[in-house]
Amino acid sequence: MKESKVLEYKESVTNQFLKTVSSYANFRTGKIIFGITDRGEYIGFNNVNQVILDIENKINDSITPKPNFTLSIQKNNTICLEVEKGIHKPYLYKGKAYRRSDTDTIEVDQLELKRLVLEGSNLSFEALESNASSFSFDTLSKILIENLNIKSVTDDLYKTLGLININDKYNNVASLLADNNNFSCIDIARFGYSINEILDRVKLSNISILSAYQTAIETFERYYEYDQIEGMYRKPVTIIPKDAFREALANAIVHRHWDINSHINIAMYQDKIEITSPGGLPSGISEFDYLENNISVLRNPILTNIFFRLGFIEVFGTGIQRIKEAYSEAAVKPQFIISDTSIKIILPVINAKPKVTKDESVIMEELKSGYVLSSSELVERTPFNKSKVIRLVNHLCESGYVYKVGTGRGTKYRV
Incomplete structure (x- = not known):
C-alpha cells in the first residue's frame, strides 16, 4: 500500500515520527509502519521488543497529553503503531500541533490550533459568545413566524434555538442570523x-x-x-x-x-x-x-x-x-x-451532453444501463488493457460522468 494521510512508513525510529503521532491524535486515526522503506520494501528489526519499548517511551515522554495507541509486530519483524484520534485535543509535540497534508506532516496554523482547543473543550466557534454589542432579528423573526406558524418571537424561543447561552449572552450563531453582523456571507x-x-x-x-x-x-x-x-x-x-x-x-x-x-x-x-x-x-x-x-x-x-x-x-x-x-x-x-x-x-444544466472522447464513450456505454463494474470487469467488456481503463475511468470521474463505489480492491464504477 502507498503512503497516505492515514499511513506512513519509517525505516527507523527517530523523533520525526512524533509529529505524525500528534497529527493522528488530533485529526484522524492512522498507522505508522516501522522497518519499511518509502518504496514499501521490508527491512524489519533484529531487536523488535527493544524497538517497541523505545517507540512507547518516546510517545509517553514527548506527546502531551498522552494519546491512545497500540503497538504490534508485523511480518518480517516490522512494527505497526496505530494512533487513535483523541478527544483531549490538542495533542502537542514540543508545544506544537501537527496535521497530515497528503503524505506530509506539517504544523497547524493558529486558526487550526484554536479549533483544536475548542474541540478538545467540546466547544465550537458557533457556540462562543459573540463580540457584537447589539442585535436585531427582524429577518429571523419574520421567517420564524411564517415557517413555524407562531404569533411572536421571544427570548425563550431564541434560547430553545440555541442562540443564547447559559449566561444569557448571544453566541456567534445569533450574530450570524442578526440583521447586522461582521460576517462575509455569499458572493x-x-x-x-x-x-x-x-x-x-x-x-x-x-x-x-x-x-x-x-x-x-x-x-x-x-x-x-x-x-x-x-x-x-x-x-x-x-x-x-x-x-x-x-x-x-x-x-x-x-x-x-x-x-x-x-x-x-x-x-x-x-x-x-x-x-x-x-x-x-x-x-x-x-x-x-x-x-x-x-x-x-x-x-x-x-x-x-x-x-x-x-x-x-x-x-x-x-x-x-x-x-x-x-x-x-x-x-x-x-x-x-x-x-x-x-x-x-x-x-x-439538466440537458447537458457528456463531453467525452470516443474511448471514454465506450466505457460510458458499458456503465449506462445501471451496471456497477470494476476495472477488471471493464477490461473484459472493452478492447482496452487495465492501465488504459483506469486512466479513462479516472478522467470520467474527474469530469463528473462516473462515480467510484467502494475503496481499494473493492472499487467499482457506475454512471
Missing part, C-alpha cells in the same frame, strides 16, 4: 461566455445569513427558471434542478467554517453553477463517507438545526444524496470537488 457572480465576461455581481456581507440565502435563491430563479409557452399554456421550465441548488447552498452555509473571513462563492454560468464553501470536510469523515454513505458530521449543529426547523434542509446527512437524485435522469451528473480548504459542488 454571487454571473458570467457570460468566459470568466472574463462578468454580467452581474453581488457581494452579500454583514447581513443575516437568512437574507443572503433568500437573495441567492431569488438570483437562481431569475436566471435559471422561465416560462415556456406551449399553445395556450405557460409551462414553467427549470434548466438546473432547483432542489439541487437549494441543497447545495444550504450545505455550504451550515457546514462551512465561519471563523474564516471568506465568502461562499456562487459562480453562475450558462451551462452550470459552481458553489464553493470555505473549509474542507469535518474532522473524522472521509470523502467516501461524505459522497456515498450519507454520513454527516455537523460542524455547526446549532445553525444546522435552525435550517432544519425552518425547512431549508431535509433530514440530516441526506443533502448529497438529494442532489444526486435530482440528476437521476440527466446525462451529466453533478461534481463534488473536495480539498483540505474547500468543498465545491458543480451543478450542470
Whole structure:
C-alpha cells in the first residue's frame, strides 16, 4: 500500500515520527509502519521488543497529553503503531500541533490550533459568545413566524434555538442570523461566455445569513427558471434542478467554517453553477463517507438545526444524496470537488451532453444501463488493457460522468 494521510512508513525510529503521532491524535486515526522503506520494501528489526519499548517511551515522554495507541509486530519483524484520534485535543509535540497534508506532516496554523482547543473543550466557534454589542432579528423573526406558524418571537424561543447561552449572552450563531453582523456571507457572480465576461455581481456581507440565502435563491430563479409557452399554456421550465441548488447552498452555509473571513462563492454560468464553501470536510469523515454513505458530521449543529426547523434542509446527512437524485435522469451528473480548504459542488444544466472522447464513450456505454463494474470487469467488456481503463475511468470521474463505489480492491464504477 502507498503512503497516505492515514499511513506512513519509517525505516527507523527517530523523533520525526512524533509529529505524525500528534497529527493522528488530533485529526484522524492512522498507522505508522516501522522497518519499511518509502518504496514499501521490508527491512524489519533484529531487536523488535527493544524497538517497541523505545517507540512507547518516546510517545509517553514527548506527546502531551498522552494519546491512545497500540503497538504490534508485523511480518518480517516490522512494527505497526496505530494512533487513535483523541478527544483531549490538542495533542502537542514540543508545544506544537501537527496535521497530515497528503503524505506530509506539517504544523497547524493558529486558526487550526484554536479549533483544536475548542474541540478538545467540546466547544465550537458557533457556540462562543459573540463580540457584537447589539442585535436585531427582524429577518429571523419574520421567517420564524411564517415557517413555524407562531404569533411572536421571544427570548425563550431564541434560547430553545440555541442562540443564547447559559449566561444569557448571544453566541456567534445569533450574530450570524442578526440583521447586522461582521460576517462575509455569499458572493454571487454571473458570467457570460468566459470568466472574463462578468454580467452581474453581488457581494452579500454583514447581513443575516437568512437574507443572503433568500437573495441567492431569488438570483437562481431569475436566471435559471422561465416560462415556456406551449399553445395556450405557460409551462414553467427549470434548466438546473432547483432542489439541487437549494441543497447545495444550504450545505455550504451550515457546514462551512465561519471563523474564516471568506465568502461562499456562487459562480453562475450558462451551462452550470459552481458553489464553493470555505473549509474542507469535518474532522473524522472521509470523502467516501461524505459522497456515498450519507454520513454527516455537523460542524455547526446549532445553525444546522435552525435550517432544519425552518425547512431549508431535509433530514440530516441526506443533502448529497438529494442532489444526486435530482440528476437521476440527466446525462451529466453533478461534481463534488473536495480539498483540505474547500468543498465545491458543480451543478450542470439538466440537458447537458457528456463531453467525452470516443474511448471514454465506450466505457460510458458499458456503465449506462445501471451496471456497477470494476476495472477488471471493464477490461473484459472493452478492447482496452487495465492501465488504459483506469486512466479513462479516472478522467470520467474527474469530469463528473462516473462515480467510484467502494475503496481499494473493492472499487467499482457506475454512471
